[in-house]
Amino acid sequence: MNQPDLSVVFPVYNEEENIPLLLREIAAALEGRGWTYEIVAVDDGSTDRSLAVLREQRARYPMLRILALAKNTGQTAALDAAWHAAQGKLIVSLDADLQNDPADIPAMITKLEESGADMVAGVRVNRRDTWSRKMQSRIGNGVRNWITGDDITDTGCSLKLVKREAIDRVRLFTGMHRFLPTLVRYAGYRVVEMPVNHRPRQFGQSKYGAMNRAFRGLADCFAVRWMGKRMLNYRVAEDGNAARE
Numbered sequence: 034m035n036q037p038d039l040s041v042v043f044p045v046y047n048e049e050e051n052i053p054l055l056l057r058e059i060a061a062a063l064e065g066r067g068w069t070y071e072i073v074a075v076d077d078g079s080t081d082r083s084l085a086v087l088r089e090q091r092a093r094y095p096m097l098r099i100l101a102l103a104k105n106t107g108q109t110a111a112l113d114a115a116w117h118a119a120q121g122k123l124i125v126s127l128d129a130d131l132q133n134d135p136a137d138i139p140a141m142i143t144k145l146e147e148s149g150a151d152m153v154a155g156v157r158v159n160r161r162d163t164w165s166r167k168m169q170s171r172i173g174n175g176v177r178n179w180i181t182g183d184d185i186t187d188t189g190c191s192l193k194l195v196k197r198e199a200i201d202r203v204r205l206f207t208g209m210h211r212f213l214p215t216l217v218r219y220a221g222y223r224v225v226e227m228p229v230n231h232r233p234r235q236f237g238q239s240k241y242g243a244m245n246r247a248f249r250g251l252a253d254c255f256a257v258r259w260m261g262k263r264m265l266n267y268r269v270a271e272d273g274n275a276a277r278e
């Protein structure tokens with residue numbers, strides 16, 4: 034297969050009602066734009082019919098590739114599998130629950146090209162979650178940036194577009210999908226932000242509660258800060274062996 038221009042990737046954990054609608058929206062957003070693309074769906078050990086639904090949808094969407102993790106391993110693991118499987122020059126990730134809007138993808142590609150950056154991170158301007166969820170995010174973003182020394186507005190927004198070489202350099206750990214822009218910056222790449230649409234969850238349930246988000250997140254902040262300090266950040270100025278031959 035020739036390398037597609039774009040890979041659209043999403044993790045799936047019990048999202049059976051959302052999948053057909055999501056695929057239709059992705060195809061509608063990318064149709065007729067002259068880009069080649071693939072869709073990579075990673076089933077993260079769903080216990081509903083998500084995997085069966087994905088397989089059914091392949092007849093309609095031949096560009097759909099399906100990966101299934103052996104058991105539920107978490108959003109970062111599913112995304113990591115997706116990024117490794119993806120073959121596109123650019124990779125865009127989003128949630129499978131229709132809260133992100135695939136219609137934002139073309140503008141994100143334009144933003145990447147015009148800014149010359151390596152990653153475009155979405156900012157949910159009209160956030161459609163409960164008041165308490167929004168409050169948790171606001172505190173979460175503040176604490177994360179304070180500890181890691183970054184200034185990312187909305188790290189929890191899953192809609193992100195990134196060049197393949199930038200994502201290839203980032204090593205992920207459980208829970209670290211929330212720090213992706215910071216980790217990409219640590220690796221020496223440029224990240225810009227742009228406002229994106231956000232919608233309420235219509236089908237299925239959020240997989241997170243306040244507690245697993247807050248406490249695990251705090252430990253992760255310190256781990257990311259440590260990584261930033263210890264990152265191997267060197268350029269080879271001269272290579273004696275390369276000159277010979």
Ligand code: UDP
Pocket residue numbers: 043044045046047048077105106107108111127128129130132238239240241
């Ligand atoms: N997800 C996953 N594995 C998990 C938990 C979540 O693949 O163990 C997926 C989920 O199906 C969705 C995305 O990660 O596509 C974000 O999850 P969710 O919408 O529950 O998070 P929230 O929007 O509430 O932060």
Ligand code: MG
Pocket residue numbers: 128130132234239
């Ligand atoms: Mg969601």
